[in-house]
Amino acid sequence: MFNLNLKDNINDYFPFKIYNPNFPNEKITIQQLANHTSSIIDGNQYDRTYIFKDQIPPFYNDLSDETNQEIKEVVDLFNRNEWMPISTFIENQYSENGIWYNKENFSTYLPGSTYKYSNMGANIAALVIEEASGENYIQFVQKYILDPLEMNQSGWPSKNYYPDYVSTLYWYGYPIPEYELITYGDGGFMTNIKDYSKFLITIIKGYNGEDNILNTTSYEEMLKDPISDDSKNGVFWSVDSEKIGHSGNDPGVKSHAYFLKNNGKDIIVLVDTSNTENDMIEVRDIYRTLLKYM
Numbered sequence: 176m177f178n179l180n181l182k183d184n185i186n187d188y189f190p191f192k193i194y195n196p197n198f199p200n201e202k203i204t205i206q207q208l209a210n211h212t213s214s215i216i217d218g219n220q221y222d223r224t225y226i227f228k229d230q231i232p233p234f235y236n237d238l239s240d241e242t243n244q245e246i247k248e249v250v251d252l253f254n255r256n257e258w259m260p261i262s263t264f265i266e267n268q269y270s271e272n273g274i275w276y277n278k279e280n281f282s283t284y285l286p287g288s289t290y291k292y293s294n295m296g297a298n299i300a301a302l303v304i305e306e307a308s309g310e311n312y313i314q315f316v317q318k319y320i321l322d323p324l325e326m327n328q329s330g331w332p333s334k335n336y337y338p339d340y341v342s343t344l345y346w347y348g349y350p351i352p353e354y355e356l357i358t359y360g361d362g363g364f365m366t367n368i369k370d371y372s373k374f375l376i377t378i379i380k381g382y383n384g385e386d387n388i389l390n391t392t393s394y395e396e397m398l399k400d401p402i403s404d405d406s407k408n409g410v411f412w413s414v415d416s417e418k419i420g421h422s423g424n425d426p427g428v429k430s431h432a433y434f435l436k437n438n439g440k441d442i443i444v445l446v447d448t449s450n451t452e453n454d455m456i457e458v459r460d461i462y463r464t465l466l467k468y469m
Contacts, residue, residue: 177307181206181396181410185299188306191270193299195281203286205303208296209410210401212287215296218280220268222249223256225426227354230254234349246347253354261312262302264357268295294361297411301360313359323388324373329366331359338365342447344427351427362425368443375420375432379439382419424449431462440469 184202186192193203195214207213231253235246259267267273268280282291301312308315313331321329330336332355343350356363366374377387381394389397397410398419413421413433420433420441429449434441442465446458 177309179205179303179307181209183303185303188303191266191272193265193269195286196271196278197281197283198285201286205300206410207287208293208300208303211290211292211296213293213296213299214282214284214286214289214291215269215293215299216280216282216291217293217295218268218275218277220275220280221294222252224264224357225253225354226256226258226357227253227352229352231351232349234347237349238347242347259357261298261358261360262305265295265299265302269299294358298358298360300411301358320374320388324377326366326370326373329364329370329374331355331363332365338367341365345448345451346426347450348448354426356425362423368445371432371443371445372441375434375441375443378419379434379441382434382436383439426450429454429458431458433462435469438469442466442469 181204183205185205185208186194186202193215195201195203198214203213203215208215231250233247233250235243235250238246268275270276282289284291304310304315305312310318313333317330320326328338332353341353344353345351378394378398381387381389381391382398384391398412398414399409400414400416401409409419411421412419417437418433418435420431422429422431422433424430427447427449429444429446431442431444442462444458444461444465446454448454451457
């Protein structure tokens with residue numbers, strides 16, 4: 176087994192160096208990745224992470240003139256994206272010698288000082304786990320989370336795993352081909368309500384003092400209240416005075432998964448549609464309606 180400390184400098188684990196050029200002498204820590212204060216920004220290259228199985232058809236021709244050109248540019252990029260290892264993608268964007276390296280990939284705030292949600296921060300944390308453990312992150316999650324919880328219909332798509340039934344995803348109201356992500360610390364995970372319920376119930380039990388896939392000390396650290404209202408996050412989990420969980424979205428996907436601190440009841444909402452006119456409002460309305468009956 177290996178040991179990681181949340182205060183560790185991420186550069187202790189990489190063959191290349193990542194630092195904010197605005198603060199070249201300040202280290203970036205695992206803790207800062209976990210609570211989104213690392214000063215690492217997703218950047219203009221983030222959309223290169225999406226790899227579609229087939230070409231996306233030009234549905235943007237049916238959209239209004241206001242969105243047509245913008246979406247066309249994104250679709251054209253998606254259709255050109257090429258696969259590469261996650262370590263290469265991260266190095267290209269955040270290492271000084273990377274082909275996409277730019278000061279704009281970092282905020283002007285001191286690392287550790289300011290909350291700014293960062294998908295790529297989660298991906299860098301996944302790479303830290305790979306480098307420290309010597310295991311692929313996906314295999315690591317399989318061994319220590321999915322297998323123990325018997326989440327047999329969950330994982331990242333690969334030659335060894337693909338679910339029997341997959342929803343068609345709708346983006347701006349149009350069906351799109353299946354896709355994967357070069358990155359996997361921030362998304363691309365496939366699951367269903369039954370399987371994900373096993374995971375969230377396990378987290379709730381840990382929050383209430385049960386040792387399971389983590390010990391209670393680790394749960395206390397992971398799910399503790401943020402140090403300020405501006406921080407918003409524990410260790411990757413969103414934590415506020417009422418609930419703990421996370422939400423997210425990708426093309427054709429929206430998700431909300433939270434449990435209430437006072438009674439341990441949880442709500443999971445998975446949606447196969449995104450970027451419609453009122454999608455965010457509608458998903459929140461589903462969540463809030465369910466909340467009334469808890």
